[in-house]
Amino acid sequence: MAMKIPLFNQSQPRESKLNQESHIPEHIAIIMDGNGRWAGKRGMPRFAGHKEGVSTIVKIVKAAIKYKVKVLTLYAFSTENWKRPKPEIDFILRLPKEFLDIYLPELISNNVRINVIGDMEKLPSYSREAVQYAVDRTRDNGGLQLNFALNYGSRHELLNAMKKILTDINDDKLTWDELDEQQVSRYLYTAGLPEPDLLIRTGGEKRLSNFLLWQLAYTEFWFTDVLWPDFSETEFLDALEEYRQRKRRFGGI
């Protein structure tokens, strides 16, 4: 029987302001960048950076549970990442299975629901099967929803949505009059989820890299130079603290 992750019950002074749930973003999306540079700075192969990146995922999932974030979406592999050398692609795509082999029982005991956004069909069978098992096994869990963006590209997602919408209009399942922004959202991988309140990108770059282009329309952005393997609960709290102070106007005044 898996144990609950003990970290969750501890509370430190710095966290007190953030304990009010109204200040916590419901949905946090993260572009986990900087693994390769982290490894390069240590004279290690890029793989080592990705491996260390998984340890950061564990820490941040724990923090997200602790602060009662409802949805955490992690950009793990983009449709553009296929351009990388095959050994690096193979290594990254083995990580979800390695992660789930170790942590799925703990995630289940913490009521985490796992989901994938992206085109799973093109993933190697070992990743697809491990992830699909975790999705099926956690389907009824009501705690943190942990989305792995795997073979995800926002333009691909939007193009697919457009094709499905046109097909449904053609098949009389949808009319022009019914088609509004909410309907479009229902054709995306993120259907049914709140849009991200906060986007975090590590690794110093300030771009979206084809991530959630529709869903991030009113999201608050938080960038850090810290490389993903060095990112920790401390920086996560910095982001939450800055988010708490932002005034979200959604185009109003």
Ligand code: FPP
């Ligand atoms: C970007 O850093 C990182 C990636 C493309 C891979 C991210 C994947 C993980 C952290 C592991 C995924 C594991 C699970 C469990 C889903 P980069 O390689 O582009 O870094 P660089 O900009 O320094 O080269």
